[in-house]
Amino acid sequence: MINREIVHQVALNIAQKYDVLLNTFNDITLCAQACFEQKEYQHLFNQQQERYRLYGKFVKEVVADTQVFLADDFTNISYWKAIKTAFSEVINEKPHKLNSETFYNSITRKVFENVSFNSEYEFFDYTDYKPVKSADEDIYDTIECSHFSKVSIKQILHYFKFNVLFEDIDRDAQLIFDEVAPTIIHQKSNLFLERVEVLKPVFYRNRGAFIIGRLFYKNWTMPLVIPLLNEDKGIVVDSVIYIPAEMSIIFSFTRASFFVYTKYPAQLIDYLKSMLSHKTIGELYDAIGYYRHGKTILYRDLMNYIYNHDDRFIIAPGIKGMVMAVFTLKYYNFVFKIIRDRFEAPKNCTRDFVIKKYEEVEINDRVGRMAYAHLFENLQFPRNLFSFELIKELQDTCKDSVEFYDDIVLIKHVYIERRMTPLNLYLQNETNPINLCRVILDYGFCVKELAAANIFPGDLLLKNFGVTRHGRVIFYDYDEIGKVTEMRFRRLPQFLEEDDTRGNFDMIAAEQNDVFPEEFKAFMAPDGPIGEIFLAEHDQIFDPKFWRDIQKRIQAGEYLKFYAYDQYKRFRKD
Secondary structure, three states: OOOHHHHHHHHHHHHHHHHHHHHHHHHHHHHHHHHHHHOOHHHHHHHHHHHHHHHHHHHHHHHHHHHHHHHHHOOOHHHHHHHHHHHHHHHOOOOOHHHHHHHHHHHHHHHOOOOOOOOOOOOOOHHHHOOOOOOOOOOEEEEOOOOOOHHHHHHHHHHOOOOOOEOOHHHHHHHHHHHHHHHHHHOHHHOOEEEEEEEOOOEEEOOEEEEEEEEEEOOOEEEEEEEEEEEOOEEEEOOOEOOHHHHHHHOOOOOOOOEOOOOOHHHHHHHHHHHOOOOOHHHHHHHOOOHHHHHHHHHHHHHHHHHHOOOOEEEOOOOOOOOEEEEEEOOOOEEEEEEOOOOOOOOOOOHHHHHHHHHHHHHOOOOOOEOOEEEEOOEEEEHHHEOHHHHHHHHHHOOOOEEEOOOEEEEOOEEEEEOOEEHHHHHHHOOOHHHHHHHHHHHHHHHHHHHHOOOEOOOOOHHHEEEOOOOOEEEOOOOOOEOHHHOEEOOOOOOOOOOOOOOOHHHOOOOOOEEOHHHHHHHHOOOOHHHHHHHHHHHHHHOHHHHHHHHHHHHOOOOOOOOOOOHHHOOOOO
């Protein structure tokens, strides 16, 4: 017999604890403006990590509470069916209903941690995704303007109240106008500006603050993103982004989440999606710090895709990894990565070590150069969705993570991340020399930016980097990453010709963290013209002094600068 009072207590406790979690999340988020105004960037980074850890702490706490409430009925499915119904009633009118459902599912995943998802006592219904507009607040304001001008730009900038003055708002308004006006004029007959919308919250990340809105003309709209920096003499406009593809990069899966305060995350995501059509809803939730809800939506998107498309899991193109077995669906934009049971030499790490590295990447700032990977456990798929080759690959190398049954495949531990073209394949197959040049140069910039963020990739082979649809080079192999400050960058010894140890690097690298950058040239610079282009721009990567200089700057406490947009887009250079 189900005790309805206990059912209600459990449901109410989960809902109340999520409210506390959300309030705590928002309190941390609200600190971003003060950090920006006071230039406390390291504190903001620390708060980023603290905010990320909140969710797991609250889930653990609620699971412990629920064990006390339910006692011997802790894993009684009949109870959890009733709890789901009661919980749905408790949260029905809340603006964060969808996120509350995700939190509830996080609890049940811990209760039934070795069991696949079950919609009888967990939330799945995809039809609930459309946000209901709240009556008490809009997430944006409208600024009435007859045309785009320096005056209208100043209206936009003045809308936001900072406790620091602009260094020169007239200058910056003129810079924005000069940059954007040619694109508007190009539209010819559609020059009448109907209105400007600006999102009420400011988006904060790293050193920057971002004003986000859009311009409405008769037959077209233009996104408008204004990045701000707080410099020595006040706030300055650093750039203006008005091309959707460039805005998409700012919200990339390769970056840390924004600090952006809103009571209505679903409405905010809906608004962003209207400007970023290629972004998935899940990625946008990731971008504003709601990782677990982003993960929920990714799972639902995957299930809907599988059951509505004639597609099969296949081994991902490219060179097979020594640590991960990687597979994908032919027409799906994500890949699946499973840790192999054993690693062949020269890999000498363990499964737990790899998991730890992925956790480190997850919680740290990825500076636009490392892919975010969601960890899933106990995913169940029909066996007939897997190609014969993939089944054999998983059976031979991933038995610790995958179980096979007559009709299903149960994956106990898998990372899902955005699919990219492996850099080695891109360089082999791309025929446009301009694209080849741009990508090979970006490979070097990727390594340098990671280094500036105190990230040493470890394995710099081309196959461990991918190319996005925007042509950006991203690192995605994390089993050998470390901190630049923990490495010892050395020159290769100059052996005498008669010395028998010539080329015997086992006798050179006495310590695990010894690194010889001169060796990088052999595999980082491809043969031919593009290799020469790479060397002309990035030859310093092969010099130990380059790495030691970065070490010194980081150890001196210098907060190195990163930008979510190309350097050429900046109005002023460092």
